[in-house]
Amino acid sequence: MTDNLNKEKRNAQYSLDYERREFLKIGLKITGVMAGGSILSLISNINKAYSLDIFRDKYPYKPHYAMVLRQDRCIDCKKCMVACVATNNVPDYGWRTIIFKRKIPASIDQKSEFIPILCNQCNNPPCVRTCPTRATYKDKTNGIVMMNNKKCIGCKSCMMACPYNARYYNEAKKAIDKCDFCLESRLAKGWKIVACSEACPADVRVFGDLSDPASRVFKLVHQLQKPVWVLREEVGAKPNVFYMKG
Amino acid sequence: MTNFGKDWFVSHIKPAFERVVSGGRIYLFFVFLFGILMLVGIAAGLHALFIAGTRHAYGTYREIPVAILISTYIFFVVASTGLCLVSSIGHVFGVKEFMPLARRCVYLSIITILAGFLVIGLEIENPFRMVLYNIISPNYSSNIWWMGTLYGFAVVFLTVEFIFLFNEGNHRKAVIAGFLGVITEIAANSNLGGVFAMMHGRPYWYGPYFPIYFILSALITGCAFIILFVFLAHKAVTNKPIDEATKTALQSVSKLAMLLLGVMMVFTFWKILTTSVGNPSSVVALNTLLDGPYSFNFWKIEILGGIIIPFILLLASRGKNLIIMFTASVIMIFSIFFTRTDMIIVGQIVPLYWDLGVVEYSQLHTYKPSVHEILVVLGGISFCLLTFLLGEKIFYGFTDVQYPPLLKKDEPDAAEVQELP
Numbered sequence: 001m002t003d004n005l006n007k008e009k010r011n012a013q014y015s016l017d018y019e020r021r022e023f024l025k026i027g028l029k030i031t032g033v034m035a036g037g038s039i040l041s042l043i044s045n046i047n048k049a050y051s052l053d054i055f056r057d058k059y060p061y062k063p064h065y066a067m068v069l070r071q072d073r074c075i076d077c078k079k080c081m082v083a084c085v086a087t088n089n090v091p092d093y094g095w096r097t098i099i100f101k102r103k104i105p106a107s108i109d110q111k112s113e114f115i116p117i118l119c120n121q122c123n124n125p126p127c128v129r130t131c132p133t134r135a136t137y138k139d140k141t142n143g144i145v146m147m148n149n150k151k152c153i154g155c156k157s158c159m160m161a162c163p164y165n166a167r168y169y170n171e172a173k174k175a176i177d178k179c180d181f182c183l184e185s186r187l188a189k190g191w192k193i194v195a196c197s198e199a200c201p202a203d204v205r206v207f208g209d210l211s212d213p214a215s216r217v218f219k220l221v222h223q224l225q226k227p228v229w230v231l232r233e234e235v236g237a238k239p240n241v242f243y244m245k246g
Numbered sequence: 247m248t249n250f251g252k253d254w255f256v257s258h259i260k261p262a263f264e265r266v267v268s269g270g271r272i273y274l275f276f277v278f279l280f281g282i283l284m285l286v287g288i289a290a291g292l293h294a295l296f297i298a299g300t301r302h303a304y305g306t307y308r309e310i311p312v313a314i315l316i317s318t319y320i321f322f323v324v325a326s327t328g329l330c331l332v333s334s335i336g337h338v339f340g341v342k343e344f345m346p347l348a349r350r351c352v353y354l355s356i357i358t359i360l361a362g363f364l365v366i367g368l369e370i371e372n373p374f375r376m377v378l379y380n381i382i383s384p385n386y387s388s389n390i391w392w393m394g395t396l397y398g399f400a401v402v403f404l405t406v407e408f409i410f411l412f413n414e415g416n417h418r419k420a421v422i423a424g425f426l427g428v429i430t431e432i433a434a435n436s437n438l439g440g441v442f443a444m445m446h447g448r449p450y451w452y453g454p455y456f457p458i459y460f461i462l463s464a465l466i467t468g469c470a471f472i473i474l475f476v477f478l479a480h481k482a483v484t485n486k487p488i489d490e491a492t493k494t495a496l497q498s499v500s501k502l503a504m505l506l507l508g509v510m511m512v513f514t515f516w517k518i519l520t521t522s523v524g525n526p527s528s529v530v531a532l533n534t535l536l537d538g539p540y541s542f543n544f545w546k547i548e549i550l551g552g553i554i555i556p557f558i559l560l561l562a563s564r565g566k567n568l569i570i571m572f573t574a575s576v577i578m579i580f581s582i583f584f585t586r587t588d589m590i591i592v593g594q595i596v597p598l599y600w601d602l603g604v605v606e607y608s609q610l611h612t613y614k615p616s617v618h619e620i621l622v623v624l625g626g627i628s629f630c631l632l633t634f635l636l637g638e639k640i641f642y643g644f645t646d647v648q649y650p651p652l653l654k655k656d657e658p659d660a661a662e663v664q665e666l667p
Contacts, residue, residue, distance in 0.1 A: 154371020
């Protein structure tokens, strides 16, 4: 009985507190204090602007291979592309990695910048979902999007589905070809670094295990001083290739 | 049990062959012409796949990986769904006006799927692997897997239905097979729309519009095919006057087509309106249709030829003037073919990195079909027309009389079937 009375009292007290808080919130909203507060709260704003939360929390693979591209360091020397072609036997009509050029005439310093591109090894890969024969799949250990060439029927639906134009049909392999973070050519043989990353003279391409807090990729992705972003985030493919400047 | 031995050959195949051969000079000329075109198309496809390489022989490339061959496949299989659905209104769901169309429609539905399969078989790089790995390594989250599998089942159901439709005693079985055919056709057709609707990296396609649109478009295509082929069958192949029941059926099909064209106008209006305020790259894609490289196709062919002119012609025909209805169906089918191509190309024409503003992808992609592709398309169309011509003779113009039983010789009804002349 006494307990019940106390409970009712607590509920009544909670109700009063709740109403008071709601009233204060309305007041703060009207006076703009809350808006000002959120502008000053830089950390929460960075989280919103660059959606760090979508890729900072969960790393379902071990090792969870990822790459951070420090975009402003790229000088378009194309050594990464050459190394990729040599390492993975990429034919002249295809590419696994490429460098795009963006012109920015309105800029007050350099008028253009370079953007390296490769398969984003997405956590939610549209190519894997759409493949009718499971010829392309996520490697269960490291999360790399792989190809099982003998299962590829060449319908090219994965090429349609890929938001990053990362795939092409390889005539010699009679299958779709794509970047596999050098898994077949290097990582499976004990190498710790991918060919493009090794060849880059400007240290643009930082490759590593995102699930390892000691790795460079982890540290670059998890710092808040410099913005980190992914390409075409709105697609929801959850890429494992990140971009940053500085 | 049916005996498929020598007796069956003598009683069925030989007379059917004789009917084809005695079809007259013009008939045989077209059989020969479409046969040759079909073989040329198959040869072109095989050459592209196994000798020249599709990279050289087809107009597709990395940025436009699928094009006119896929759109032709879609054209045929969507037509098949439409034929199946419109015919089912009669013999599955019991609307009497549509009943006289059943046999021909089911036959057309089968041959249009097969025409689609022929074209896609010459588009896919490794068609033999497809047969194996679709079965032993299925991906249940793939729309393409569902679409292919369901269309495969649809062919089986429709074939069973077709055989039962020739055996009076098996009408109930035909209805069951027909119903299963309808279910699988709708599911397959919708999954075909889903292939594009679930491409979340392609904003022009993405969304629930295409799976629904494809069902509507299938019904319209089905109506157009029925009018066209019934007209051709009677006026050009068998030279028999169209009976009253079939005329009434065509009138109903014509009314249905007008209703559906009206709905299509609303669909198209809202697709344009919603896309115009959507993702920037889908707005760019839309502009290629409204005021860009595909504006002639869109306004003159898709809208005028695909919707407005057929609607006016069908209205003017009152469902009775067969010449006007035939003209409307020809214009519709021609326009629908280009509508499919436009949908496929425009969905890919805007580079994936358009929003990134990079130099390499600052222009829209372009696509032009190659000679190989055109030959394969003609091959698919020729297969459809050839099998139509053969079917009209083999199955006696799909009329009610003179059928020997296709399945069971010892059926009680078999005794009642008239002897062949």
